[in-house]
Amino acid sequence: MKEVIAIPKVNEGKEKHRRINPSIQRVLLGSIVPILLILAWEYLSRIGVFPPHLLPAPSIILQSLMTMTTDGSLWTHTSITLYRLVLGFLFGTVAALIIGAAVGYFSTVESLLDPLIQAFRSIPSLAWVPLFILWMGIGEPSKVVLIAVGVFFPVYLNIVSGIQGIDRKLIEVGKIYHFSSWQLISKIILPAALPSFLVGLRSGLGLGWMFVVAAELMGASTGIGYLLVYGQNTYAPELIISSIVLFAILGKITDAILKGLETKTLHWQDTIVKK
Amino acid sequence: MLSIERVSRTFSNGTTGFKNIDLKVEQGEVIGILGTSGCGKSTLLRVLSGLDKQYDGQVVIDGETVHDVHKKIGMIFQEPRLMPWLKVYDNIGFGLQKKVQSKIAQYIKAVGLVGFENHYPKDLSGGMAQRVAIARALVTSPEILLLDEPFSALDAFTKMQLQDLLLNLWQTYQSTILLVTHDIDEALYLADRIIILRGQPGELYQEIKIDKSKPRSRGDKDLAVLKDEILQLLDLSHSKAI
Ligand SMILES: Nc1ncnc2c1ncn2[C@@H]1O[C@H](COP(=O)(O)OP(=O)(O)OP(=O)(O)O)[C@@H](O)[C@H]1O
Numbered sequence A: 001m002k003e004v005i006a007i008p009k010v011n012e013g014k015e016k017h018r019r020i021n022p023s024i025q026r027v028l029l030g031s032i033v034p035i036l037l038i039l040a041w042e043y044l045s046r047i048g049v050f051p052p053h054l055l056p057a058p059s060i061i062l063q064s065l066m067t068m069t070t071d072g073s074l075w076t077h078t079s080i081t082l083y084r085l086v087l088g089f090l091f092g093t094v095a096a097l098i099i100g101a102a103v104g105y106f107s108t109v110e111s112l113l114d115p116l117i118q119a120f121r122s123i124p125s126l127a128w129v130p131l132f133i134l135w136m137g138i139g140e141p142s143k144v145v146l147i148a149v150g151v152f153f154p155v156y157l158n159i160v161s162g163i164q165g166i167d168r169k170l171i172e173v174g175k176i177y178h179f180s181s182w183q184l185i186s187k188i189i190l191p192a193a194l195p196s197f198l199v200g201l202r203s204g205l206g207l208g209w210m211f212v213v214a215a216e217l218m219g220a221s222t223g224i225g226y227l228l229v230y231g232q233n234t235y236a237p238e239l240i241i242s243s244i245v246l247f248a249i250l251g252k253i254t255d256a257i258l259k260g261l262e263t264k265t266l267h268w269q270d271t272i273v274k275k
Numbered sequence B: 001m002l003s004i005e006r007v008s009r010t011f012s013n014g015t016t017g018f019k020n021i022d023l024k025v026e027q028g029e030v031i032g033i034l035g036t037s038g039c040g041k042s043t044l045l046r047v048l049s050g051l052d053k054q055y056d057g058q059v060v061i062d063g064e065t066v067h068d069v070h071k072k073i074g075m076i077f078q079e080p081r082l083m084p085w086l087k088v089y090d091n092i093g094f095g096l097q098k099k100v101q102s103k104i105a106q107y108i109k110a111v112g113l114v115g116f117e118n119h120y121p122k123d124l125s126g127g128m129a130q131r132v133a134i135a136r137a138l139v140t141s142p143e144i145l146l147l148d149e150p151f152s153a154l155d156a157f158t159k160m161q162l163q164d165l166l167l168n169l170w171q172t173y174q175s176t177i178l179l180v181t182h183d184i185d186e187a188l189y190l191a192d193r194i195i196i197l198r199g200q201p202g203e204l205y206q207e208i209k210i211d212k213s214k215p216r217s218r219g220d221k222d223l224a225v226l227k228d229e230i231l232q233l234l235d236l237s238h239s240k241a242i
């Protein structure tokens, strides 16, 4: 009796080992070099190789982050930056989804709109900044619009190419069953274009972060980008580096959320499992 | 009820899929279509289904000229064409306006996929995927069923089972069936009439009527004689035409 109980326990342990080990191992391996670099940086700062008014020690940066956390300013700036990003990202994505779906599906819409959109795409998006400020002032609207413009193009391009790359043979199956246009779109075209839509979302998010920084640099009194400018004007390098670290952390988290969404919705794909 | 009048299909690049095909198909008739690879069998089915509208001549179903997919048509393509994002169960119910669970379950059983309801197409073998496609077409019990080499990816035993399934369906619903196949035995087992296409572009070369009640015995002697005849008709070296 005892043996029977003991055997599954051993197996359980083995399986756990097998499952957890590789991912932990990868994290451990990946953090060796950064940790060594940070230690070296700390050491070199302490013995005075790096001038503290240009490159403060990691401990000082951590300290400035801690102070910001306790006095609440960290949350104020992070939340307003996230708010701008999310709003711009949503507007840009919704616009890209609607226009991209129409351009991808209706060839007349494509010949009407695509040349214009391609022309606009060749304008570096930051060139819009003065115009947006002129139109909307330096308040929230001009920032959100700028971010939306940045997010729009990668999402749009991926949706259009996703829809145009759909296997015609799958659409024929829908036609055999007399699907209406709406049924074709919702039951075949959108699911089939989902992978490239998600790719578009992720690169759109990357650009979104870039444009948040740009928008906040161009005139803001809150936000992480504002902290960058503020740190520059007050000769506080620890503030600048703290902001950069914040951008890195937030960028990674938001990307991980989208990646999680991707693995969750695309588990039917043949390739996603291997990643 | 289905009449094909001097129908040809020439593609925009100048190649002709098939030409001058005349055929009248009665309600409930099973037509086997045989022909060498590339003679236009798939193209013919696409024209009949209404998916391919750029044909010359006339295809008429119940007095209506076909310009679009007719509501009586069901089709099994040469490839499974499953939706990769749907599980087996949902793929089979794909064409049903109302997903009747018992009906889907019945066809999952009929094609031998019990236990695979929740698999995605990527986790199926080629033959299993084709069986899902067969179930997806049969579950809507179409009045006119077009099949493009539906069983060619299957092993001999499953093939016979599914041929019998098709036969059952035909007996229950009196469906009209047009079956493209490379398997002469299959045509002889199921068809009331066999059409032989020859050439490239393919033309209607010969029609053979089989007046034997179904279900037939697979080892029938008369059918064996017919099989020899058909083999000779298909073999290019034995004939003078073209
Ligand atoms: N969309 C197309 N455009 C141009 N030519 C085509 C097209 N589809 C088919 N063809 C040509 O038409 C001819 C008939 O093709 P089809 O697929 O109907 O042959 P098939 O009889 O079904 O062959 P198989 O038995 O190998 O399936 C071929 O020569 C093919 O190259």
Ligand SMILES: [Mg+2]
Pocket: B041, B042, B043, B078, B148
């Ligand atoms: Mg074919």
